[in-house]
Amino acid sequence: MSETKNSFEAGVGSNALKTPERVVFITSKTSAQVKERADRQLMSYPQLILREVIAFEVLTIVLVIVALAWDAPLEQLANPLLTPNPAKAPWYFLGLQELLHYFPPLVAGIVIPTLVVVALVVIPYFNVNIKGEPLWAADRSRRFLIFIVSVGLLLIFLGLYRAWTVLVPTVAIAGLTIVSFFQLKRPYRLISFLQTRPLSWWVMTWF
Structure with a gap:
């Protein structure tokens, strides 16, 4: 049986990205160097901010056109002498209002929101799976x-x-x-x- 011989070609250079697997002898006057790759970069200002401003203006124009073309389904002016039944809370309180249909006011208005806030504060400090x-x-x-x-x-x-x-x-x-x-x-x-x-x-x- 013939034995296979592993041959290594010696090369001169300090770029470890080009030849990552090699044997390097470093003396007191030399050091291992890795040349930085010149990747394409995009500056935050003005390139990124300019694009965000353009996107914001386009979105604003689209919303204005939609608002002018279609009427919003608004009701009549509020009458302080007449309370609608059922009275709906604003969208940011609608979840709490819906909880009142299933739980007592103490549970829906205090206990559950407090537990949610405490959970949002405490959970990030645990190793959660x-x-x-x-x-x-x-x-x-x-x-x-x-x-x-x-x-x-x-x-x-x-x-x-x-x-x-x-x-x-x-x-x-x-x-x-x-x-x-x-x-x-x-x-x-x-x-x-x-x-x-x-x-x-x-x-x-x-x-």
Whole structure:
């Protein structure tokens, strides 16, 4: 059998981007250098800002034309002596107003908004499933117990206040999550797909 000999060609140069795999001898008077690539650059001013101003002006012109061509469905002037029934809140308070249909004022106006604000502040400080591993990948029994207790308390809370529009999808998502917990010999494609979903996917699907 003939032995294969690996041959290396010696080259002179300091550009590691051109020949990344090589043996380099660095003495006290030399240093390894990497030449910077001259990529195409776009300055923020005036190129980028000028394009944004042009896009803003075009959008403004389009909105003005639409406003002149089509009338907005506005109602008559407000009458302080006549309150419409039902009275709708502005769009930025419409979500809170809709919550009042399903929960008491204390829960819909104070408890839920406070929990949402606290969650928005606290969640970024937690390591929230960055790897995206399946929900039942590790600590299956412990996670299943936490899931059952959490969902049970949530269903009791929703049932007491008769929030059926929230309770029904919660039951559906919880049922699919429980189905994905059990290991079947020949699972269907849907079950196999659900078993690979992380916690973030289940939460966003529930929302």
